[in-house]
Amino acid sequence: MVMLVRVAAVVVTAFFASAPAFASEGLWQPDHLPLAAVNKAYGFAPDADWISRTQRSSVRLTGGCSGAFVSPDGLVLTTPRCIEACVQKVSTAATNYAANGYYARTGKDELICPGLGMDRLDAIEDISVRIRQALAGKAAGDLRAVKKDVEKECASKGAPGTRCEVVGFHGGATHSLYRYHHFDDVRLVFSPEGSVATFGGDPNNFEFPRYAFDVALLRAYDNGKPVASADFFPLSTQDAKAGELTIAISNPAGGSRAKTLAQLQTDKDRDIAHALMRFGELRGVLTRYIAESEEHRRIAQADLFAIERLYKSFRGKFEALQDADMLARKRADEQSLQDFVAGDPARKARYGAAWDEIERAQATYREIELPFQFKEGRGGFFSKYLGFAKALVRGAAEHDAIKRGEPVPELQSETQQLFSTAPVYPDYEKVKFTFTLAQVRDGLGLYYPFVQKAIGNESPKALANRLVEGTRLGDIAVRKALQQGGTAAIESSDDTFIKLARLIEPDAKEARKQMDDYEAWVGRNGRLIEQARFEKYGDAAYPNPTATQRFSFGTVAGWHDGTRQVAPFADVADLFARANAEAPFMLPPSWVAAKGALDPKQHLNFVTSNDVIGSDKGAALIDRDRQLVGIVYSGNVASLGGDFWFDERSNRTVSVPSGAVLEVLRKVYKADRVVGELETARRH
Known part of the structure; x- marks a missing residue:
């Protein structure tokens, strides 16, 4: 695999030069991580193997969402919002999985998601010099043809399923060749009832505390069999603590931070x-x-x-x-x-x-x-x-x-x-x-x-x-x-x-x-x-989002919303205290029945200072040991301004912690097959 890892000697934020030497702001390419600054800020120095395995453990879903391999057998954790179209397509009037949820109790019950695919990022190669040489003496409009030729050549040399993409960064100052493996056979394993996946509905959307169990499971197949995913994130059995370092792996697109x-x-x-x-x-x-x-x-x-x-x-x-x-x-x-x-x-x-x-x-x-x-x-x-x-x-x-x-x-x-x-x-x-x-x-x-x-x-x-x-x-x-x-x-x-x-x-x-x-x-x-x-800051500035994989570094942290200090955790006990008999705060029968079995102190949602534009749905949130500690599904109200800039004082990313994933799957949905697979993955 070709992946050049550069270290930015001086780190400033890409869009606010007056910001501190290092902050949570930053959507960093895997091969251009601010390693020296991360080590200074967090005492964490990931090596090339850590970075490449992390890169291959995350996936990009069709439509732009993210997800994470969480077992060696192609099991992928994401959010229901990322698979709404799939759930709708496999539902009927008699089997409304969007409302009632779905769990495949056997492998044969895993349902094919029509039109849903996922990409695993296998390699990144800096081809800036190659692109400049190919364009020498040509019109600017020839860039598309040059990129197409490079992508075609790359795909022809790869194994079946290889997809290649030439991506320009910093306004075309640099170019990289991204090589993916595409999985077009993706199947639904688990999706919760809509009322708990969107608990609180619009009134509680982008608010915190929030108590949604916004968790879904897919499985990637290849030639009719579950994919052997050598790189994955084992779920941590311990929830991340306040102040703990968290790394988000997302595929953000758009954003307006480069706008005037x-x-x-x-x-x-x-x-x-x-x-x-x-x-x-x-x-x-x-x-x-x-x-x-x-x-x-x-x-x-x-x-x-x-x-x-x-x-x-x-x-x-x-x-x-x-x-x-x-x-x-x-x-x-x-x-x-x-x-x-x-x-x-x-x-x-x-x-x-x-x-x-x-x-x-x-x-x-x-x-x-x-x-x-x-x-x-x-x-x-x-x-x-x-x-x-x-x-x-x-x-x-x-x-x-x-x-x-x-x-x-x-x-x-x-x-x-x-x-x-x-x-x-x-x-x-x-x-x-x-x-x-x-x-x-x-x-x-x-x-x-x-x-x-x-x-x-x-x-x-x-x-x-x-x-x-x-x-x-x-x-x-x-x-x-x-x-x-x-x-x-x-x-x-x-x-x-x-x-x-x-x-x-x-x-x-x-x-x-x-x-x-x-x-x-x-x-x-x-x-x-x-x-x-780029000429002023070089690699010390992260490029605008391009729907390609980015790492961001943050910590578990609450914030002050102008009237109160908001704690970083929302627990199971608080969920039941908030629930009532009216939508959108009504819990499904499965949760009501499991109330006595669930640990009331288990965190159900938590917030971190990771910079994820639009709170990139389905992004993996991991710790320094490459354990998955959360799955990103939303952000707070202040994070909506993340399209334009990152305000570390108040921009927060909301995730479901790994402990809640295991607790709820085991005690609410009796998903013993999947829980066993997740627990075995930890020992793999």
């Missing part, structure tokens, strides 16, 4: 403000729908949870951007980097205009953001039927490009949903589509040309009913026939949603191009700023 102040202002005024309005109203619509019947609850509960989380997340981000102290630190950091650039003529010529260019681009964004959201983005038409139709229409339109061998990544992504076996519920689609049609009409205005074209003079409810009643796209066989029929089948189709997708596609395409042009321009200048930062 001008971009953050636009985020607050436009994206976040508009999202709060849309998701707030949609939450009310879904809440009413769910209250109508248990069947409606089964159908829409996952969507409601997702919307509630999004709403609270955007609200937390909005509140974070009111923090004057953190904004002042951001401003000082930005000014420091600009002064560094201005101090050298060559740097000024290369990087100096980037901040002004991004600020000027914000005026364009403010003009195109709302139309884009309604024509193409997350604010637009909320319907599975239209999702199918758009994928089919775009697939037909781009058929010739595929025949010419041209890459069409957008098409490849969108067509994945076409053959999903998940059921579609017409009545529910009518409710969702009525809401979003009204949103489009009200957001853009009754006489806006796109509104007149897509909706006309019909009421949203009448149009939604007519479209849903006139489609057959809920039938997977119909979708397959339309795709196989190509352009001719699409153009001759009288399906109502196909006709709508064809009608609005030119507007959506124009909106995409406008947004792509904006993002390309801002992206180029943003990469220049990241390169300038």
